[in-house]
Amino acid sequence: MTAEEYLQLHQKISPYIHRTPVLTSQLINKSVGCSIYFKCENFQKMGAFKMRGASNAILNLSEEQKSKGVVTHSSGNFAQALSLAAKNQGVKAYIVMPSSAPEVKIEAVKGYGGEVIICPPTLKDREEAAEKVIQTTGATFIHPSNNDDVIYGQGTAAIELLEDHPELDAIVTPVGGGGLLAGTALAASLFAPDCEVYAGEPENVDDAYRSLISGQIESNDSTDTIADGLKTQLGDRNFPIIQKHVKGIMLVSEKEIIDALKLIWTRMKIVVEPSSAVALAAVIRNRKMFIGKKVGIIISGGNVDLAKMPFDYHIL
Amino acid sequence: MTAEEYLQLHQKISPYIHRTPVLTSQLINKSVGCSIYFKCENFQKMGAFKMRGASNAILNLSEEQKSKGVVTHSSGNFAQALSLAAKNQGVKAYIVMPSSAPEVKIEAVKGYGGEVIICPPTLKDREEAAEKVIQTTGATFIHPSNNDDVIYGQGTAAIELLEDHPELDAIVTPVGGGGLLAGTALAASLFAPDCEVYAGEPENVDDAYRSLISGQIESNDSTDTIADGLKTQLGDRNFPIIQKHVKGIMLVSEKEIIDALKLIWTRMKIVVEPSSAVALAAVIRNRKMFIGKKVGIIISGGNVDLAKMPFDYHIL
Incomplete structure (x- = not known):
């Protein structure tokens, strides 16, 4: 992928995504000691950066593939993103979701036009259910994070951020499945080679941190974190990009998140x-590294269950 | 006040306020049936439109008045706004707050540099405490809503909204003390005479609605509403402007808010x-009036106690 090709890709998906705003807070800058530029993908269509990767993956299908639809397994933002991206491009989307998924999430996928297939809540059942859809319909499987077109799509948020603020010293994203981090690192390597890319990751699901140390893809024994978008692990498409282009992964506690x-x-x-707060938490925890610097943070999304937010004591 | 004078006023306070963004939501527009332009004063300095009126009131003091400081009684956004606006212009602010005010609000006022005077929680005690500050210090009393300079300042949000969207058919604000509504109506009458101005008001504190019917300033027997910024009543400076320039006040239930x-x-x-949601609730309840129209809504502010938000059941 050259810079020119990447810009063409960005132009091609532009009709299907929002160019999201970059916000700043004088108060946060003052308290952290650096200048932070928040790329607000919570304002993205369907409320998360996943819309970028999903749109790009569908754009790159052949006409024959498009006629047979796409399938993924996800109970998170990618399920909604693929449903909406598919609908916008006239493509059918099959979404395999575990029976444990909250009703509101299943309804959201249906609301965006996705056809939901419920399966038992194990990885094996999920993969079997997706495989059955592929056998029956000929649909193309699109992985939420370990797919080149998805990775390239996610990186377009960093392209926009660097167009708006070419002087950034660093960009920090959360890391879960690794699609956003790999795409961001790839984009920065092409458009701002001096801009360092980091990730924040919860201590409780520190598989990416350990993967960079061991040199192989690690998984998590427990997934006990409030950052529910970050429970997944890296994949063989995004891990090499992360190894090559990411400067470091910074762990944060649940309280810091x-x-x-x-x-x-x-x-x-x-x-x-x-999940979006993990990147800021990482910058705050490592604030000495960033003193006086210009730091971009990708706010990954804004789809929350308000009743589940941890606002159990009073703050102004 | 002529249009030219009002533009000069806006220019004078501009260094002390943010020009806030105007956001839209395709989903909300589709579901309500009109095009809504949200003027986001939650992104204003200190988090509410009150910063505009407070800044303008202090700008219009004489040098002698400035040297003696300002005083108000408020437990809401105006207490913080006057503190910060005073600090930004090198003026001392005395804030009379009831002993019933939450500790976080008192701390917020202090954080913005205001000197807090605690008094018993009755109107009489509040007025006596403010009077004592005036006697002792010579400070100038600035009412949160019933003061011409405050009213003019609040109207600058509508000036900006109409500069960005001169084609608006209507603007809707919440109404509490009446400063925002009067300022908005005044601005619209000067800059977009065909743009109708409305207010939304909670049924439980419908004093402004009743005031327009009776022709005199009414008060509330109860103040039982979640819209805690709207419990106050109109004043003799803003009521005549509201009578002359406001097209109507639309009541909404607590559930609608x-x-x-x-x-x-x-x-x-x-x-x-x-309080900010009251205007949208009013448009939704009266959606037939606004079908196909372009409607501005002033989002009054974003200072909330997250733990007190009514998100007690799950939504996506």
Whole structure:
């Protein structure tokens, strides 16, 4: 992928996505000691950056593939993103979801036009259910994060951020499945080679952190984190990109995530999901590294269940 | 006040306020049946439109008055706004607050540099405490809503909204003390005489609605509403402007306010206070009046106690 090809890709998906705003907070900058530029993908269509990768993956299908539809297994934002991206391009989307998925999420996928296939909540059942859809319909499987077109699509948020702020010293994203981080690192390597790319990751699901150390893809024994978008692990398509282009992964505690989440909600007045706060939490924890620097943060999304937010004590 | 004078006033306070963005939501427009332009004063300095009126009131003091400081009684956004606006212009602010005010609000005022005077929680005690500050210090009393300079300042949000969207058919604001509504109506009468101005008001504190019917300033027997910024009543400076320039006041139920609040948080991904949702609730309740029209809504602010938000059941 050359810079020119990447710009063409960005132009091609532009009709299907929002160019999201970049917000700043004087108060947060003052308290952290650096200048932070928040790329607000919570304002993206369907509320998350996943819309970029899903749109690009469908754009790159052949006409024959498009006629047979797409399938994925996800209970998170990618399920909604693929449904909406498919609908916008006149393609059928089959979404395999575990029976444990909340009713509101199943309804959201249906609302965006996706056909939901419920399966038992194990990885094996999920894969079998997706395989059955492929056998029956000929649909193309699109992985939520370990797919080149998805990775390239996610990186377009960083392209826009660097167009708006070419002087950034660093960009920090959350890392879950690795699609956003790999895409961001790839985009920065092409458009701002001096801009360092980092990820924030919850201590409780530190598989990406351990993967960079061991040199192989690690998984998590437990998935006990409020950052529910970050429970997944890296894949063989995005891990090499991350190894090559990512400067480091910074771990944060659950308390640090919640504190950063509250800071964003109360000071920036925007609704973001807990996963989004992980990047800011990582910058705050490692603030000495970033003193006086210009730091971009990708706010991954804003789809939250308000009743489940950890706002159990009073803050202004 | 001529249009030219009003533009000069706006220019004078511009260094002290943010020009806030105007956001839209395709989903909300589709579901309500009109095009709504949200003027996002939740992104204003200190988180509410009150910063405009407070800044203008202090700008219009003489040098002698400035040297002696300003005083107000408020436990809401105006207490913080006057503190910050005073600090920004090198003026001392005395804020009389009832002993019943939450600790976080008192701390917020102090954080913005205001000197807090605690008094018993009755109107009489509040007025006596403010009077004592005036006697002792020579400070100038600035009423949160019933003061010409405050009213003019609040109207600058509508000036900006109409500059961005001169084609608006209507503007809707919440109404509490009447400063925002009067300022908005005045601005619209000067800059967009065909644009109708309305207010939304909670049924439970319908004093402004009744005032327009009776022709005199009415008060509330109860103040039982989630829209805690709207419990106050109109004053003799803003009521005549409202009588002359406001097309109507639309009442909404507490449930309608909460539903509109959730719609804004979950679909627009912005944090707004319950008072802000009253205007959208009014448009939704009276949607037949606005079909196909272009409607501006002033989002009054975003200072909320997250733990007190009514998100007690699960929504996506």
